[in-house]
Amino acid sequence: MYFNNFPTFTYDFNVGDHTQYLLVKDISQNVRVRKEILANISLYDEYDIRDGETPEIIAEKVYGSPLYHWVIMLCNEKYNYIDDFPLPIFELEAHVTEKYGTGNEYAIHHYIDTNGNIVDASQANITSVSNYDYEIALNETKRRIKLISPGLLQIIIKNFKDSI
Numbered sequence: 001m002y003f004n005n006f007p008t009f010t011y012d013f014n015v016g017d018h019t020q021y022l023l024v025k026d027i028s029q030n031v032r033v034r035k036e037i038l039a040n041i042s043l044y045d046e047y048d049i050r051d052g053e054t055p056e057i058i059a060e061k062v063y064g065s066p067l068y069h070w071v072i073m074l075c076n077e078k079y080n081y082i083d084d085f086p087l088p089i090f091e092l093e094a095h096v097t098e099k100y101g102t103g104n105e106y107a108i109h110h111y112i113d114t115n116g117n118i119v120d121a122s123q124a125n126i127t128s129v130s131n132y133d134y135e136i137a138l139n140e141t142k143r144r145i146k147l148i149s150p151g152l153l154q155i156i157i158k159n160f161k162d163s164i
Contacts, residue, residue: 044146051088062147071156076145086142092135100131109134
């Protein structure tokens with residue numbers, strides 16, 4: 001559904017001794033929802049993603065169709081399922097082991113002071129933060145997203161179509 005409204009053009013492929021023409025979508029179009037729409041807090045609700053929820057699952061719950069997952073992605077300026085959305089705990093644990101190595105999951109990542117500022121180990125009154133705790137906190141920052149009110153969905157879709 002997301003790419004349906006993108007313009008198409010004919011592209012010529014050289015195949016052996018002849019040219020083949022194919023109709024392709026122009027995915028170089030890069031559309032963002034107007035910032036003034038997103039800046040108006042009355043137009044969206046905040047939503048905390050639960051473990052295992054994907055944009056398709058959320059779109060089905062909120063908008064009645066998984067095909068509107070792209071609205072969630074665009075409105076939150078999230079373009080990568082793996083890096084931009086929280087991992088379920090079992091995937092996060094595997095990620096921590098892969099990233100830091102077996103046995104280093106609870107090694108010290110950094111230190112923080114009483115205000116939560118990252119400091120070096122020589123400071124007084126500091127707390128260590130493990131690799132695991134750091135990755136958990138980072139993962140949690142990805143949970144809160146904006147959801148456009150279902151009543152405004154058609155306006156967003158029109159805005160998107162007009163932008164292409």
